[in-house]
Amino acid sequence: MAATKSQGRSFSLFIVGITAAAIGVASFSSGIGKLALIGGLVMLAASFGLFLKIKPEEGEVADKGQPAVMRVAGVLAAFLGWVIVLFGLNLSTTVSGRMVTTIIGIAVSLVGALALLPAAANKNPIWKA
């Protein structure tokens, strides 16, 4: 189906919503600011509701889906590696100690980003059909 008027309307609502929300955050101390924030968030939610409603109009997509568990595991591994680095900075006070924990953390993140998530993407790829 591709681009449609519905897409245009939903994107416009998204833009207006995020603008109103930003105005609300910028002037949060005032009553109007709080109203703008609430209104903006409501419009954002409505825009995402519209996005979901019109999504099926796109038609059949060349995508067989990816296993959610593997995807969650990959994202969590990426974050975990970063957390390991942050805490490692405080576990050791020497440069070499911090170097080791940082490298370990990066390796854990890379497992998530370059092993788990690509494996999830290639579990049911279109080219295997």
Added chain:
Amino acid sequence: MKIFRIASATCALAVLLLAGAGTVARADAAPSASAAELKDAASKAPTTSTLAAGDPGGAITGTVSDVPVSDAKAGLTLSDVANQVGQNKIGINFTWTLLCGFLVMFMQAGFAMVESGLCRVKNANHTYMMNFFVYGCGLFAYWILGFAIQMGGAAGSGNLGGLQPLASEHTLSLFGKTWGVFGQTGMFLSGHSYDVGVMVIFLFQMVFMDTALTIVTGACAERWKFLTFSVSSVLMGAITYPLFANWAWGGGWLAQLGSNMGLGKGYADFAGSGVVHAVGGVTALACALIVGPRIGKFNRDGSANAILGHDISAVLIGCFILAFGWFGFNPGSTLGASGAGCLRIGSVAVNTMLAGCTGTFGALLYMWVMKGKPDASMSANGLLAGLVAITAPSGFVNPISSGIIGLIAGVLVCVSVAFVENTLKIDDPVGAISVHGACGLFGVISVGLFADGKSNYGGAWNGVTGSVTGLFYGDASQLVAQLVGVSTLVGFVFGFSYALNWVLDIFLGQRVSAESEVAGLDLPEMGQLGYPEFVFTPEPAFMTATPQAAVA
């Protein structure tokens, strides 16, 4: 006796008064040497009638009479001259930073040409439009929110007048230290942020942000739904990019690793190998994993098919536009051409050129030796790889190191492209993940290795006295700080981008329909062919076959 006492007192008073008057009169009669020189200089300035005769040589235009006088009665003073010197410094720096920002903005054209040139003709309009509209999406998002998050607490840049309105950083107290997390001033450039210095830094930082956003369009080209691209770009410009940029450049915790933990000068990224290119590259990886490969990219056995771009001339000319714009990207990151080490702009520019040159050599020679041909598209990517890799270390290294960094990046990009395609089975039509992700991360690490400790940007970097120095010149702790930055990019930025775009996939769907993809995105998505008068040559069967089992 009484009369005598009165007369004596009167005489004494008279003497005192006369002495005081004499003292005052002496002060009036003998002005300071500097005031006298200024007055003499003012009297010798060319007169209006002299100037009216014309000044073809420029010898008498621009003199002491052009210095504004604050008090017409007092005339020109040292204070007036000092104020003008300050104005000149800031004016020079404003002009330099703005012109460099204009150059970086022009890089959008280069990215558009490179990406579209590497895609098929049936997607030309769509690819160009993504690069066109990402400018608007990013600028809008940055104006309403992103700039405040990134630079809201960045006050202190002496080159641009101090940026004092940007003095609100949200901090976190952890492990006994205070860490910057995100800024809070500058939304819509309103209130106190309606300031001449803030305007300059906004423009400069915005064009850098947009470079990061446009990188993602290359990795997802030829199958990314325009609606989802638009929403994703707005959110990246409003949240993802500004967060990391605050941590590195806006007074955030990455920059504070030096002052808080003694790790070198903190995370150092002169012009954005990490902040711009790696952020774009890891986000491109996240989106490419979610969007999936193009129909026909991989065969049933997993082997990859080369899907050729439609315009190699656009690719190569686009690369030259990018290389030209990079002269704004790197040298402009001094944020000035006067004061605080700004005279290194020549060194930074030469470092940039050299790395681009050796990057080209690295990729071209690698392809020529390994594959038998000096491949044009990989040579182009080699140039870009060198430029990306030198972006972070450009202000801290010497020319020889720059050449080495570029050469390594040129070879790295070739290896990385093959790895991403053949091992990870990720389809990246333009090599964005390798050029910007892999080489961007390499650039970040290069600071920790090659920084030679000879630069001097006001005697300190990230609030730590001294010059950025890498492992090869004696400071291993700088490498640790850089690796923490790498971890943040691979761990947090990648993870956050993946999660965000996964949510967008659930609500919007990232990918166009198989029917649109096979037909080409120009008509279904944009309503118009990129080249309506072209007669298209039919594509090979493997590019158009849509396995029924492949559609959801």
